[in-house]
Amino acid sequence: MQKVLVMVFWLVGLGAFFLVGSPYMDKLFPDWARFNEIQEVHGVDNAHLYYTDLPIIQDAEAASRAAVREGMQARREAAAAKRQKAASGNDDAM
Amino acid sequence: MSQANSDVVIDRGKSSWSDLWTKEDYWAIWIGVFILAVTLGCIWSNKSGLETKYNEYAAIIKAEKEKPIKTIEFFEATAKQKGLKGSSLDTVKSFIDTMKTPARWSDNPMDSLILSKAAADKANEAVKPKVDAAAAAEKDALAAARVAQDAAAAASYADAALNAEAEKAIGEWQKAKKATADAKKKIKKPFNRIPGLIILGLVLGGLVTLGAAVMGYNPLKFFLGFLGVYVLCVLANIFGNQLTGRKYGLNAEVWSIILGLLIANTIRTPKWLEYSAQTEYYIKTGLVLLGAEVLFHKIMAIGIPGIFVAWVVTPIVLVVTYLYGQHVLKIPSKTLNITVSADMSVCGTSAAIATAAACRAKKEELTLSIGLSMVFTAIMMIAMPAMIKALGLPGVLGGAWIGGTVDSTGAVAAAGAFLGNTAMQVAATVKMIQNVLIGVTAFFVALYWTTKVDVAEGEKVGLMEIWHRFPKFVIGFLGVSVFFSLLASNLGSFGAVIVDNGVLGVSKAGRGWFFALAFTSIGLTTDFRALAKYFKGGKPLFLYVAGQSFNIALTLLMAWIMFYKVFPEITAKI
Numbered sequence: 001m002q003k004v005l006v007m008v009f010w011l012v013g014l015g016a017f018f019l020v021g022s023p024y025m026d027k028l029f030p031d032w033a034r035f036n037e038i039q040e041v042h043g044v045d046n047a048h049l050y051y052t053d054l055p056i057i058q059d060a061e062a063a064s065r066a067a068v069r070e071g072m073q074a075r076r077e078a079a080a081a082k083r084q085k086a087a088s089g090n091d092d093a094m
Numbered sequence: 095m096s097q098a099n100s101d102v103v104i105d106r107g108k109s110s111w112s113d114l115w116t117k118e119d120y121w122a123i124w125i126g127v128f129i130l131a132v133t134l135g136c137i138w139s140n141k142s143g144l145e146t147k148y149n150e151y152a153a154i155i156k157a158e159k160e161k162p163i164k165t166i167e168f169f170e171a172t173a174k175q176k177g178l179k180g181s182s183l184d185t186v187k188s189f190i191d192t193m194k195t196p197a198r199w200s201d202n203p204m205d206s207l208i209l210s211k212a213a214a215d216k217a218n219e220a221v222k223p224k225v226d227a228a229a230a231a232e233k234d235a236l237a238a239a240r241v242a243q244d245a246a247a248a249a250s251y252a253d254a255a256l257n258a259e260a261e262k263a264i265g266e267w268q269k270a271k272k273a274t275a276d277a278k279k280k281i282k283k284p285f286n287r288i289p290g291l292i293i294l295g296l297v298l299g300g301l302v303t304l305g306a307a308v309m310g311y312n313p314l315k316f317f318l319g320f321l322g323v324y325v326l327c328v329l330a331n332i333f334g335n336q337l338t339g340r341k342y343g344l345n346a347e348v349w350s351i352i353l354g355l356l357i358a359n360t361i362r363t364p365k366w367l368e369y370s371a372q373t374e375y376y377i378k379t380g381l382v383l384l385g386a387e388v389l390f391h392k393i394m395a396i397g398i399p400g401i402f403v404a405w406v407v408t409p410i411v412l413v414v415t416y417l418y419g420q421h422v423l424k425i426p427s428k429t430l431n432i433t434v435s436a437d438m439s440v441c442g443t444s445a446a447i448a449t450a451a452a453c454r455a456k457k458e459e460l461t462l463s464i465g466l467s468m469v470f471t472a473i474m475m476i477a478m479p480a481m482i483k484a485l486g487l488p489g490v491l492g493g494a495w496i497g498g499t500v501d502s503t504g505a506v507a508a509a510g511a512f513l514g515n516t517a518m519q520v521a522a523t524v525k526m527i528q529n530v531l532i533g534v535t536a537f538f539v540a541l542y543w544t545t546k547v548d549v550a551e552g553e554k555v556g557l558m559e560i561w562h563r564f565p566k567f568v569i570g571f572l573g574v575s576v577f578f579s580l581l582a583s584n585l586g587s588f589g590a591v592i593v594d595n596g597v598l599g600v601s602k603a604g605r606g607w608f609f610a611l612a613f614t615s616i617g618l619t620t621d622f623r624a625l626a627k628y629f630k631g632g633k634p635l636f637l638y639v640a641g642q643s644f645n646i647a648l649t650l651l652m653a654w655i656m657f658y659k660v661f662p663e664i665t666a667k668i
Contacts, residue, residue: 045341067664075664
């Protein structure tokens, strides 16, 4: 009986922490409260285990891939322009 | 993850054909592959229908891209193409619905199991007018966009002013559409999870009992014990979906350990329950299912900068931290050392699980690693965004830094979101690339342990001996990963329909349940006092702090070099 009571005590304690204690902590640490709000807005939370659990991941991946494509295209164009400039500079010298 | 003893294990076991049905590693592979194969089969049998629609939308998108502005038809086709999902097929949807965990709740735990139509209607009373208003605004915005686009089209898109007007109106329509979608998310639909949970328990119980019976367990005893473990899992999932707890990282896996520990260390785990608390069996099956999510082609998502931050820095930090633990801190347990090192350097709990299983770490060591990670994640997810803001670092650099250092994937996205959308995007992408590393990590840790650690001094291990000792489930884990990586990349962008938004819907749910079963089993078979023994002297804490400090410094340096010095063009476009 005592062991059951100890178990119930721990469960009630944990429940009390989350339902009573944590709203109090939110008031005490505004950054934490703000952090919790942001999690709700974006649908992400600290409990997600793997990237496939994140609702935002497919959009994040698509945006990153688009940025890489555009960025590398700009890099290639800049490199081509530089080569052309160097080649025309050599022609002028000759 | 039990070890016969903490000394070097010299395993002279030989492999035989009968291992395929008598060894737990193989049953983990059969069960995992069975679940994935059935799901893929259901989706693949409808592939041609999905592909036809996908190509129709692709043709519309291609044609509309020729026009100087992004038209209404372009956005509609893009949205429809994005909405094509293998997981929306009836059979696959029924699998996913059956595997759903209890729902999120805040005050009343019963809300996680049942929401009646009356309760849903009452909850929606305040929300529905907002949804209707948003939908009406969207309809008006679409009408205005249509008028503006028609005007631009009438001028053959040659009039810059008309084009600008059309783009603005279409942009307003897209905003209104997003507002409607956001408003609709708050609409509650009635549900009843109880029948699904009962069916799931019986099906999972049947699958694991089949394997257990062939391996020599009493099937009836095992099945009954499994149901007991499963009920605790359901409870853990109920607690793990409490909204406040989730924000602090208390997910179903963590609650599974807590509940198991509570029972084991208060009323003592009954023998009939302990019979089916087979941690390794469940964790290996969960890992084989996780393999489907370890998609190697994802590593190119943010280009070479992402590879350097996630795949160059991470192994360096992992190895250096492990060596520090061995030679400086002199941590007695190598398995604890590598599990903490992987947990800290790679991606938190999922990396700890894979590494612990690969090196056969003790379950207390896995529990301790996860506990350490959770504590420091809670600190870092607040401290790092604050530090980034204080230093005035740009969003891309801040996001990459967070992605490469904060352990938990969820916390990374949340911490990135704190800094803004750009930081969240970069943080989540870098973490995704790091997540993919766990397959390779598990393989090399298993190989290292088989060839260098679990050997007598001076002993050389031949190839056959390596095969005998190698944990076979790692081959299943990697094999599934390679298969789905090749499948997804060969299908091109259509791969997302079959894999990301198809098979993964079932594999995610399955691995979640198997990990929760594993962690419940860990808790049920762990003496709390045994945990304290591993923390003696605080060495795991010093290991974590030292390794994470090095990780923070090296990741920042590498992110700055790659994103700002070597590839500034990519950074400019993010």
